[in-house]
Amino acid sequence: MSQYFEVHPENPQIRLLKQAAQILHAGGVVAVPTDSSYALVCRLDDKSAAERLRRIRQVDDKHHLTLLCRDLSELALYARVDNRQFRLIKQGTPGPFTFILEATKEVPRRLSHPSRRTIGLRVPEHKVLQALLDVLEQPLLATTLIPPGETEALNDPEDIREQFEKQLQAVIDAGACPMQPTTIIDLTDDDPVVVRQGRGDPALLGL
Numbered sequence: 001m002s003q004y005f006e007v008h009p010e011n012p013q014i015r016l017l018k019q020a021a022q023i024l025h026a027g028g029v030v031a032v033p034t035d036s037s038y039a040l041v042c043r044l045d046d047k048s049a050a051e052r053l054r055r056i057r058q059v060d061d062k063h064h065l066t067l068l069c070r071d072l073s074e075l076a077l078y079a080r081v082d083n084r085q086f087r088l089i090k091q092g093t094p095g096p097f098t099f100i101l102e103a104t105k106e107v108p109r110r111l112s113h114p115s116r117r118t119i120g121l122r123v124p125e126h127k128v129l130q131a132l133l134d135v136l137e138q139p140l141l142a143t144t145l146i147p148p149g150e151t152e153a154l155n156d157p158e159d160i161r162e163q164f165e166k167q168l169q170a171v172i173d174a175g176a177c178p179m180q181p182t183t184i185i186d187l188t189d190d191d192p193v194v195v196r197q198g199r200g201d202p203a204l205l206g207l
Contacts, residue, residue: 003170004161009033012128012174014135020170021135028169029053031145031160034068035126036096036182036199037153038160040168041068041140045108050141056167058148065111066098066120068140070133075121078106078139085187088205092185094125096178096199100186111141118188128174144181155179 003023005016024030027049029042040056042049044067054063069075072086072093079101081089089099103112103119112119124130133140145154147163154160157173164171183200185207186193194202 002161002165002168004157004173005170006173007128009174010127012131014131017128017132017135017172020132020172023170024136024140026169029056029167030170030172031157031164031168032132032140032142032172033126033128033157033174033177034124034142035094035129035178036144036180037155037177038145038157039068039142040145041142043136044111044139044141047108047110050111052167053141053143056164057143057146059143061110063143064100064120066122066142067107068129068133068142069121069123070130070139071123074139075123078104079119079121080104088185088187088192091205092200094123094130095204096125096180096182097205098122098182098184100184100188100195102188116188120184122182126174126177128172132172153179153181 007016029052031038032041040053042053098120100118100120107119155176161171180199183198184195186195
């Protein structure tokens, strides 16, 4: 039976988010709202939770997971970022952009791309998720909550509870989220590449 936390989307109750953070610290997988649909999250350094997260989504270890960071300084701890990349990221942060960057040694090898040693990172702007990251004081490993065999992400926390109650340790309900995915920008080459167009407008980054 997963715990169900109903929080205010603009002024989330910190008491409830602290309970959710305890569940994450104890190895839980939690459904959380983001600025682009709901996502499944667990702690970065929890190998068994990451494996369960992949099993719930039914994706293998080649599927890129994303690191959700509180701010740019935290992002720079997990990715190599030069001045040019930093300026570009700053224009779209926080916001609905995922940036593919070269991972630092702080990222466990099992989480980065097996051949390229890259990682996807983002700084979300959703108030509930930002507050949870503040309470947790560390980034979260995330994947969009798309049920196995489907192409659309789930957006109704009641549906999420109904479908995944036995597999998740908690659901944070902050109401519906935007349904568009993030825009993915690959910054590992000399020129930025828009890998996927989503909610984020590449023009904001000068692309």
